[in-house]
Amino acid sequence: MKPLIRFALDSVMYVARGSAIFYGWIIFLGFLSFLMLLGAYEQFTKGMIVTNYNDLVSWGLYEAQFVFLVGVAAAAVTVVFPSYVYHHKKMKEIVVLGELLAVSAVCMVMIFIMFHMGRPDRLWHLIPVIGIFNWPHSMLTWDVIVLNGYLGLNAICAFYYLFMKYTGREVNKLFYMPLVYISIVWALSIHTVTAFLINTMPSRPMWFHSMMPIKFIATAFAAGPAMIIISFLVINKFTKLKIADEAIETLAQIVTWCLGITIFLGLSEVVTELYPSTEHSFSLQYLIFGKHGLTGLVLWYWSAVVLLLAAFFMLLTPSLRKNHKLWLPLACAFTFAGVWIDKGMGLVVPAFIPSPIGEISEYAPSAIEIVNTLGGWATGLLIFTVLAKGAIGVLLGELKYRAATDLASEFSSEWQPVVHSSEEICK
């Protein structure tokens, strides 16, 4: 019990100390999160009328973040998989960062689910036994299971690994490895189920195709590692932890190929829908060209196309891809933004346009929606920053269990007490 309490205390102490840049970043995110709390109060007291949702377009910005972030969460597997299935050495050291990103992304998903609900106060109705859990019929219940399971798996894996490192003990492979393998498969399941959640509704023709799950996974494995690469580059710049170039290169290749597949699948969808141009394709027509003079998403769509194609060609060129100063982060930012548009608003909103009776109306988010969305992201990044900082401390050996005298005998022989001052971590 004692190491556990020390772990908690040490981590808090460690994370609380940092450079001015670190504090600035935390305050910035904290401010946005605070604004979100105000927005949430507004929405939860007045109802969803403070959003621009309506009976025609009843899903919007929040659901777009939900879908996208489930992908980011699933993408942790792009770090885990090469490490443990292909025994990629350089990757193994940083797996835990991927897991922590997954934890933060699932937290964001939960925030956006709260904003999606008309009656968040009744969420307990979903809890089995005291409520009703319409499983297996309702896809949403599957999503609840896989998302919570994924959160649990990653939290346990990450915590266990860090705690073992902290106390200087060996990871028990019999306990840890099965969890890792389960979480790899589980990662695929969260995004597949989210795809099934929306593509099993013939009332929304744009979603009603069997390519949805694979497209979700391809886009997720492009955008997710893109975000991971950016955060690794940031970690390399601002902390003493040096993430190996090989690890980043592996991730960059994953982004490249998944981006290629994404573009291919997008093209297939467009051709399949637009060549016969049945009514099934009206939503896509609205998205790509606008319909009946309403063109709200057209610019949005084409900017995603340009971003994704540009990113793909940058990543395909080895000299650009290996340039960690400018081109790689730029390509990753493009990928991230392009997928965020394509799989966010570009996927969720047009499915409701036209409505099932053929009415075309446009939707643009309200100010409160935007504040809450920014706040949701800020909260997630805040969680990630804090978790990652603690994890880096452990990985660097700066956060270590120091009660050497009474516990050393229990520990494996490699254990060495290392005492660094916490200020060293941030320049």
Add this chain to the structure above:
Amino acid sequence: MSEPRDKDEKKKDAPLKPDEASRREFLGGAGLSVTAAALSGAGALLSGSDEAEAKATWGEWFQKNYRLMTEDEKREAVLRLEKRYTEEFGKQTTVDSAPAKEGVLFGYALNIQKCIGCRRCVYACVKENNQSRDNPEIQWIRVLKMEKGNFLAGDMDKGYPDPAGIQVGGNAYKNSGVVLEGEHYYEPAEVPEKGYFYFPMQCMQCEKPPCVKVCPVRTTYRDPDGIVVIDYNWCIGCRMCIAACPYWARRFNWGEPNLPAEEMNPVTHYLGNRPRMKGVAEKCTFCLQRTRQGRYTACVEVCPVGARKFGNLLDPDSEVRKILEKKKVFRLKAELNTYPKFFYFMD
């Protein structure tokens, strides 16, 4: 089937129901005094209602899904609501909990040849079913205006010539079909307008309702008489059902509903027209507060041309059954396999 008499009877009956009286005792002094205050009229409404409403809301918050309540729990829930509504709206309100009758399967038939697009059904429905009047404005029935034979002489030749100059297609008429492209905001001085026909839509009470399948908490379900109902107190507002309904039949209370007390219909049913709260889904219930008492729906009663027919699909002598046998009948979007119990027909 006359409407006013029935209403009045209910009003008079309600305070005398024995079980209600005992429930009030059980609630104790506070409950009694609040009830008394409410009965004394609209003045009390302004002063004492907040506290009473808060109490009722706590009780409501903890209640189970209606379908799984015991008879006692149902009675308790109904009394709680009656008390709250009576105070909130300053009129004696009844909340019926009549279950589906055996041997009844409700069905609807609509004669699109007769409909003149006057929207009397839309307004009668709003009046009967206590929808929010504005912000959000909620209407369960939508009447689509469809253009008859819309051939466009002017656009006929604006086709799609290919580079060789051979025409491959044209623009001689506008589309309508699976996606209906109907206009439902029309405001002409007079209906019917020349060159148009009208196509009312509402919940089709599907036999295989996609909305029920997707609901994660079984808020919405099919009652044995074939009506797809919603327990407004159980709905978590996830709007899966709204996304899944192919007929755009469901509406959402985006904000706290605005129902002026003087327009409120106090004869309600738990699963039907009782006033809703913010953040829940709602839709047509075939006026089950009426039809389970052997009356017609409000829209059937009000239709000036008799385009709307309603009855028991299991009764071979009912009007709907006769129509299904004798007329040319179709269902909307039949290819989606939802088996609507709302049929369209022509003479």
